[in-house]
Amino acid sequence: MTSKGIHWRGMTTLDLPAVQAIAACVHPSFPEDLAVFAERRALYPDGAWLLDINGAPSGYFLTHPWTAGTMPKLNQLYGTLPSGPPTYYLHDLALLPQARGHGAAGVIVEQVLDHARRAGFATASLAAVNGSAPFWSRHGFVPVDVPELREALLSYEDAAQYMVRQLS
Known part of the structure; x- marks a missing residue:
């Protein structure tokens, strides 16, 4: 996406x-260590x-x-x-x-879902938090009740939802 100095680019170390600073501002109730962000980026x-806005x-x-049918735990290293x-x-x-309000979120979601589809994934999944379920619904995600995930979802917040979108 390139518009009015707004564009997405690959994240670097x-x-x-x-x-981490953005996460602390946007998700103060869901803190993750710098090592977690570094590992996610390194693993994939x-x-x-x-997102860059005017640099x-x-x-x-x-x-x-x-x-x-599973979710990663918050603030935990994966290893692999x-x-x-x-x-x-x-x-x-x-x-x-x-x-x-610039449409940047919708653009990157569709770009990432296209990447997942081209990579051969049949589904995309997520945990919707902070009242984001309507946003994800607009992008084709639907809530899925997985009893084994109820406790993990509650560790985020009472309203957290596991959501899935079919890609194929």
Whole structure:
């Protein structure tokens, strides 16, 4: 996306302190260590994006392959990405307030879903938090009740929802 000085680009290791600062601002109830952001980017660089607005980091999106019907734990290192029935997991989309309302989130979501589809994933999944379920619904995600995930979702917040979108 390139519009009015707004564009998404691949995240680099130099961006990680800005990513952590954005996360602290946007998701203060869901803190993650710098090492977690660094590992997500290192394990799947094609799924790590940074939003620049006039040269200033203003948002990020971390995505990666994962096991269908499960969720990664918050603020935990993976070591490796899992094998097993795959899904493309949308781990964290965060935009600073000044980055909202420009359509940047919708653009990167569709770009990432296209990447997942081309990579052969049949589904994409996520945990919707902070009242984001309507946004994700507009992008084709539907809530899915997975009893084994109820406790994990509650560790985020009472209203957290596991959502899935078919890609094929």
